[in-house]
Amino acid sequence: xxxxxxxxxxxxxxxxDNSFKGHYLVVEGQKDYKVFSKFIDHVNIRIKxxxxxxxxxxxLQILTERGFSNKIGIIDADFSRILxxxxxxxxxxxxxxxxxxxxxxxxxSLESVLxxxxxxxxxxxxxxxxxxxxxxxxxxxxxxxxxxxxxxxxYDLGLVFKPHNPEGNQIDYKDFxxxxxxxxxxxxxxxxxxxxxxRNKSSRLKTELEITxxxxxxxxxxxxxxxLVNGHDLSNILFLLMKKTLASRNKMLTDFNSVEDCxxxxxxxxxxxxxxxxxxxxxxxxxxxxxxxx
Numbered sequence: 001x002x003x004x005x006x007x008x009x010x011x012x013x014x015x016x017d018n019s020f021k022g023h024y025l026v027v028e029g030q031k032d033y034k035v036f037s038k039f040i041d042h043v044n045i046r047i048k049x050x051x052x053x054x055x056x057x058x059x060l061q062i063l064t065e066r067g068f069s070n071k072i073g074i075i076d077a078d079f080s081r082i083l084x085x086x087x088x089x090x091x092x093x094x095x096x097x098x099x100x101x102x103x104x105x106x107x108x109s110l111e112s113v114l115x116x117x118x119x120x121x122x123x124x125x126x127x128x129x130x131x132x133x134x135x136x137x138x139x140x141x142x143x144x145x146x147x148x149x150x151x152x153x154x155y156d157l158g159l160v161f162k163p164h165n166p167e168g169n170q171i172d173y174k175d176f177x178x179x180x181x182x183x184x185x186x187x188x189x190x191x192x193x194x195x196x197x198x199r200n201k202s203s204r205l206k207t208e209l210e211i212t213x214x215x216x217x218x219x220x221x222x223x224x225x226x227x228l229v230n231g232h233d234l235s236n237i238l239f240l241l242m243k244k245t246l247a248s249r250n251k252m253l254t255d256f257n258s259v260e261d262c263x264x265x266x267x268x269x270x271x272x273x274x275x276x277x278x279x280x281x282x283x284x285x286x287x288x289x290x291x292x293x294x
Contacts, residue, residue: 003052003054003055003058004058006051006055007050007055007058007059007061007062008062010026010048010050010055010059011059011062011063011066011068013048014048014059014063014068014071015063015066015068020046021070022043022044022045022046022070022290023044023045023046023070023071023072023285023288023290023292024045024046024047024048024070024071024072025040025045025046025047025048025071025072025073025074025292026047026048026049026050026056026059026060026071026072026073026074027047027048027049027050027056027073027074027075028049028050028051028052028053028055028056028074028075028076029049029050029051029052030049031100031101031260031264032049032074032100033047033049034261034264035100035104035264035267036074038267038269039269039272039293039294040292040293040294041291041292041293041294042294043291044290044291044292045290045291045292050073053075053076053078056073056074056075056092057073057075057087057089057092059071059073060073060089060090060091060092061089064089064090069288070288070290071091072091072092072093072281072284072285072288072292073089073091073092073093074092074093074094074095074277074281075087075092075093075094075095076094076095076098076099076100077094077095077096077097077098077099077227078098078099079098079149079150079153079227079228080094081224081227082150082223082224082227082228083153083154091284093277093280093281093284094277095277096226096275096276096277097226097227098146098226098227098228098229098230098231099230099231099232100231101231101232101234101235101260101263102226102229102230102231102234103275103277104231104263104264104266104267104271105135105138105231105234105263106135106226107267107271108271109263109266109267109268109271110134110135110263110266112266113238113259113262113263113266114134114242116250116252116262117242117248117250117252117253118242118246118248122246123246126245126246130182134241137182137241138234138237138238138241139225139226139229139234140184141177141182141184141237142229142230142233142234142237143225143228143229144176144184144187144190145161145176145190145230145233146225146228146229146230146233147215147218147219147228148187148190148191148194148211148215148218149161149230150218150223150228151211151214151215151217151218152214154214154218155206155210155214155217156204157205157206157210157211157214158198158202158203158204158205158206159194159195159198159202159205159211160197160198160201160202161194161197162232164201170236170256171193171194171197172193172197173233173236173237173240174240174244175189175193176189176190176193177237177240179240179244179245180244180245181245182240182241182245187212187215187219188212191208191211191212191215192208194211195208195211231260232256235256235257235259235260235263236256236259238256238259239253239255239256239258239259242259269294273293278293281293
C-alpha cells in the first residue's frame, strides 16, 4: 500500500507539471539518474526517480490508467531473464544485463576506474599472477553471491543482503573473500555470513542446511553470468580489491559508493550507444515523436 501511495505522488507530480510538454524518463533511483542524465536530450526529456523497481512499474501503470502517454521507464533486469519473468508494460524497458553497473563494468569504464586508483604496473602484475583479468576475477566472485541471491529468491530462504536504510551497515564482503589473496573462502562461509547479517532483519530465515541445499540446487544450473551477478556486489568486491588487496592510498576511494560514482562518471555515450537498451528505447521514443537520447 505504501508503495502505491508513493507511486501516486510521483505520478501526480508528473501530471501537474504543466510547464513541461516533453516526455518523462522514470528510473529506479539516484545511480540510474546519474548515468542516464548524461545521455538524455534535455530539451525533450526530464528524469524522475521512483525509488525502486516496483515503483517505476506502478508509476507507469498509474500514468497509463490516467491516459498520460508521455513516459518511458527503465528498470534493472535483475533475475528477470533467468526466471523468464515478463514485464508487459507499455514503455517499460530493462537493462541489457542484471543492472546498470554490470552494463558499465563490461566496458572500458572498468579499466579507467582501476587506473584511477591503482598503478598500471601493479594491475598488470596482479593479473599475471592470477592468470585472469580483473573483470573475470570480479565476475567470478560476484557469481558466488549471485547464486545465493538467486536461491534466496527462488526458494524464499529469508536472507537479507542489504540494510533497511541506505546509511545502514552493509554485509561484510571480506568475511567470505580473502582480502590478501582475493580468493573465495567457500560457500559455507558465504552462507554463515549471510545468515548472521540477516538475523534480526528477517522473520522467516531458513536453517543453514536448508540454505545450503537450495544453493546447491541452483549452482547445478548454468546461467549467463552477466544476468546472475549484481552490480552492487561487484562494486563492493572492486572496493575490497583496490583498497585492501592492492592497497590503494587514493583518498577518493572511501567505500563502494565511491566505486559506483567513478564507474558512472567513466561510462561514456559511445559505449551506451552499443547497448540494446539504447537501441530499443531510441526506436520507441521515435515512434512517440520525441528524441530520448542526445
